[in-house]
Amino acid sequence: MLIDVHAHFYHDRTPRADWRERNASRLAAGERIGVTHHVASILGSWGLRSPIYFPSPRDLEYGNDALLALQRQHPDRVRGYVTVNPNYTTHACAEIARCLGAGMVGIKLAASRRATDRLLDPICELARQRGVPVLHHVWQHRRRDWPGQEASDGAELVALAARHPDVRFILAHIGGGGDWQHSLAALRTTANVCVDLSGSGVDGGMLEACLEAAGVERLLWGTDLTMDTGWAKLRYLAHLLTPAQLELVKWKNAARIFPRGAFPAD
Amino acid sequence: MRIDVNAFLGAYPYRRVPGTAPDRLVEALARVDIDEAWVSHLPSLFWRQPMEGNAWLYDTVARERRLRPVPAVHPGLAGWAATLAEAADHGAPAVRCDPSYYGLDPAGPEVRGLAAACGAARLPLMMAVRLEDGRQRHPNDRAGELPASAVRALIRSDAAVRLLITHVDRAFIEEVHFGSTPEEAARIWWDICWIWGPPEDHLETLVETVGVERFVFGTGQPLRIPENAVAKLDLLDLGAARRAAIESENARTGLRR
Numbered sequence: 001m002l003i004d005v006h007a008h009f010y011h012d013r014t015p016r017a018d019w020r021e022r023n024a025s026r027l028a029a030g031e032r033i034g035v036t037h038h039v040a041s042i043l044g045s046w047g048l049r050s051p052i053y054f055p056s057p058r059d060l061e062y063g064n065d066a067l068l069a070l071q072r073q074h075p076d077r078v079r080g081y082v083t084v085n086p087n088y089t090t091h092a093c094a095e096i097a098r099c100l101g102a103g104m105v106g107i108k109l110a111a112s113r114r115a116t117d118r119l120l121d122p123i124c125e126l127a128r129q130r131g132v133p134v135l136h137h138v139w140q141h142r143r144r145d146w147p148g149q150e151a152s153d154g155a156e157l158v159a160l161a162a163r164h165p166d167v168r169f170i171l172a173h174i175g176g177g178g179d180w181q182h183s184l185a186a187l188r189t190t191a192n193v194c195v196d197l198s199g200s201g202v203d204g205g206m207l208e209a210c211l212e213a214a215g216v217e218r219l220l221w222g223t224d225l226t227m228d229t230g231w232a233k234l235r236y237l238a239h240l241l242t243p244a245q246l247e248l249v250k251w252k253n254a255a256r257i258f259p260r261g262a263f264p265a266d
Numbered sequence: 267m268r269i270d271v272n273a274f275l276g277a278y279p280y281r282r283v284p285g286t287a288p289d290r291l292v293e294a295l296a297r298v299d300i301d302e303a304w305v306s307h308l309p310s311l312f313w314r315q316p317m318e319g320n321a322w323l324y325d326t327v328a329r330e331r332r333l334r335p336v337p338a339v340h341p342g343l344a345g346w347a348a349t350l351a352e353a354a355d356h357g358a359p360a361v362r363c364d365p366s367y368y369g370l371d372p373a374g375p376e377v378r379g380l381a382a383a384c385g386a387a388r389l390p391l392m393m394a395v396r397l398e399d400g401r402q403r404h405p406n407d408r409a410g411e412l413p414a415s416a417v418r419a420l421i422r423s424d425a426a427v428r429l430l431i432t433h434v435d436r437a438f439i440e441e442v443h444f445g446s447t448p449e450e451a452a453r454i455w456w457d458i459c460w461i462w463g464p465p466e467d468h469l470e471t472l473v474e475t476v477g478v479e480r481f482v483f484g485t486g487q488p489l490r491i492p493e494n495a496v497a498k499l500d501l502l503d504l505g506a507a508r509r510a511a512i513e514s515e516n517a518r519t520g521l522r523r
Contacts, residue, residue, distance in 0.1 A: 022465045029464035029501055140402065178400035181281065200462065201399055204283045204488040228463030228501055231492035239297060 001251035003263065004030065004230065006135065006173060006222030007040035009078075011066035023070070027077065029227045037116075037252070037263055041081040041108035041135070042067045052138070053111040053149035057091040064099050071103060079262060081108035082134055086119040089200075096126050100145035102184040105262040106170075106223060110137040111149035116158040126166040133168040133257045135196070141179030141211070154183030158190045168192055168257040173224045175199030175233075180206055184213035191218075194257060196251070199220030202229045207236055216245045220254050267514040270300045270492065271360070271392075271521070272432045272457045272484030274308040275326060276319075278397075280404035288326050288333070296334055296430050300485075303358050306336045306392075308489075311364050316340050317349045317439025324356050327484040329474050336392055340368050341380035352382055358495045359522050360430055362388075362389040366409040367418075372416035378423045382397035385426030390521045392430040393417070395438060395460070397489060414441040421450045430521060432457040432484055436468035451476075455521055458512065470502055478508045482517045 007026065010019035042063035044055025044087045055063070060083055067080040082099035084092035084107065098106060107127050110263055113119050115260060116134060127134050139151035152160075154171060169192060174180045176199030187193045195209070195214045198221075210219055223230035255263050277286050283416055286308065292301055295303055305327060310319025316338040327333040337353045339361045353361045365372040370434045372393075384391040392506050395412045412431075421442075423430055431442075434456055458481055462468040472479070473481065484493035499509060 013394055015362045021467075025465035032501060036516050143405075177399050179402050201402070202494045203398070203402075203492045204285060204491055205281070205489075208284060225466060227465060228498035229494055229495040231501070232491055235493040235497065 001263065002034045002234075002239035003037045003039060003082070003221065003251040004035050005039050005170060005220045005222050005258055006196045006252050007038040009040050009042055009067060010046060011042065011063065011071055013048055013062055015048050016046065022155060026227065027074070030077070033227060033231045034078070036079060037079055039079045039081065039106065039236060039254070039258075040067060040070070041083045042106075043110055049158075051148055053151075054087075055110075055112070056104040057085065057088050060091075060095060064095060064183045068102050068104070070100065081106040082102035083108040083110065084123060085112040086117070086123055087112055089122055092123055094125060095124065095129075100130055105258050107134045109134055111139075111151045114150055115152035115160040117142070118159060121163070124160065124167050124232045127167045128164065131259050133170055133194075134173055135165055135170040137172045138183060140174065140180045141182035142178070153178070157266075158186045158193060160191045161190050163181040165192055165252070170194050170196050170220060170257075172196050173199035173205070173222070174210060175201030175206060175229065176224060177201065181209065181218045184209055188213045192251065194218045194220050196220050196222045197233050198230060200226040200229050201223070202232050207233060207240060211240065216241065216248050217253060219249045220251065220257075221249050267510070268302075268483060269514045269517045270303040270485050270487070270495070271294070271430060271517050272459055273303040273305045273481050274488050274489060275305050275323070276308040276310075277447050278308055279312055279491060280398075280407050283488055288330060291488065291502045292330055292332060293359075294492055298496050300332075300492065302334060303334045303441045304331055304334045306362050308399050309337065310338055311367055315343060316341065316364075316368065317346070320349065320352070324496050336360050336362050339363050339380055341376040342370050344367060346380065350380075350387055350389070354387055354389060354398060358389065359517075361390045362392040362394075366392060366412060372412055372417035373422045374385055377416075378420065380423040381420045381429075382426040385428070385451070387425045387497070388426075390428040390430045391420075392432060395434045397433065414438045414445075417442045418445050421446055421454055428453045428455070428521065430455045430457070430482070433460045433486060436472060439472060439476060443480070451480070453515060454480065456480055456497060457482050459484045459486040459490060461466065461498070464499045469498055473502070473504070473508070478511050479503070479516055479520065482521065483513045
């Protein structure tokens with residue numbers, strides 16, 4: 001098994017005219033790489049009618065519905081995170097209940113509100129009750145505010161994880177830009193934060209540093225927007241790890257933190 | 267046959283990078299089946315006198331058959347023309363210049379002079395757009411990225427110059443390629459290390475729109491893991507001949523003529 005914990009799909013109400021081709025490309029590349037499960041999210045309308053990182057409730061519903069449809073279309077391959085905007089607390093909680101009830105397996109928080117904000121607490125409490133992980137978008141060492149998002153960094157996610165010790169958090173795309181050493185230093189002793197290895201960054205030394213900071217049992221394989229970099233990291237890890245350790249990163253760690261039954265062999 | 271046109275030896279000043287010693291680089295080449303690597307001396311890229319790293323580079327590659335030297339040339343310093351001649355004597359497949367790290371205007375008179383001299387010497391001029399993702403650079407690592415406008419200016423500045431541009435993304439390539447005449451564009455090669463694969467499929471698109479003959483296999487190792495360049499080729503349906511063009515033949519027949 002090979003579980004991609006950080007995938008995205010598109011739909012017809014996004015700025016992407018090529019959304020079908022991109023979805024098809026992900027699935028085709030996944031077949032070549034050996035991905036058995038794409039655990040994906042859709043961030044609303046991807047900027048068409050509300051900002052990518054501040055999606056409106058209406059766009060969130062449409063995106064989540066599109067992902068549920070993909071999950072039904074590819075029941076063997078696609079799993080979903082329900083994406084919510086914590087600024088709309090009532091809507092977020094209702095959307096989580098609706099989408100988890102329809103078969104999604106996790107919650108996606110992007111950058112609508114800082115991880116240290118109390119508005120995230122009811123969402124994390126729902127994650128605890130439902131036993132699902134929270135994949136949190138992270139800017140690795142945010143030194144300033146970036147336009148278009150209220151991004152959190154690793155230290156802020158760790159603060160959230162400390163407030164919710166019974167919730168499993170996934171620090172998104174350690175290779176997704178920014179100072180990953182800052183994030184790794186922050187999460188070292190926080191057992192309920194796992195590291196998603198996705199992102200376009202393939203820096204020499206990054207995977208060794210992830211292993212050193214989090215240990216092999218807190219690493220999750222993923223791709224995000226670049227599947228070639230994900231495959232490269234997998235190939236490199238095959239030289240760093242024993243076969244048994246590699247299985248942890250490929251799928252066993254994911255199977256442990258997602259709800260039982262989310263994947264067929266867990 | 268697989269030729270990595272974009273590799274480095276020596277320490278990086280802004281973070282700890284494993285595998286920077288010559289024997290470790292050779293191990294990495296074996297790991298990913300690379301037969302030949304064109305290597306630059308990484309520390310001297312940041313020196314005031316980058317050309318002082320070339321002696322070590324020549325000495326090191328002379329002991330390892332898989333390595334070819336890509337010496338640095340700083341066209342703002344006295345002696346650069348002799349350094350260029352020395353590169354040819356050592357069989358260098360290219361020379362490199364990193365103007366923003368040297369504090370030079372990337373399209374200024376010094377770099378244009380170097381471009382013309384490289385053209386006359388029939389040596390490709392290698393330039394990196396960046397070494398690291400701009401979002402993660404060290405706070406004191408403030409040299410600007412190589413702008414696309416500079417590449418357009420340089421390729422127009424001399425009819426014989428050939429450029430090898432590394433660490434470059436799709437938008438940059440398209441801006442320069444379609445902002446050049448076909449004759450100009452045919453004298454530029456792009457390494458693939460920074461070009462995205464699926465699901466965005468930037469490399470697949472570029473191979474069709476710009477042409478397979480314009481791309482060469484490069485990794486940026488050890489700053490980047492070399493498995494990435496191989497993986498993105500493995501995700502393309504290129505056919506053996508077109509894959510070989512990127513992996514070795516464009517470097518052998520286009521750049522090293």
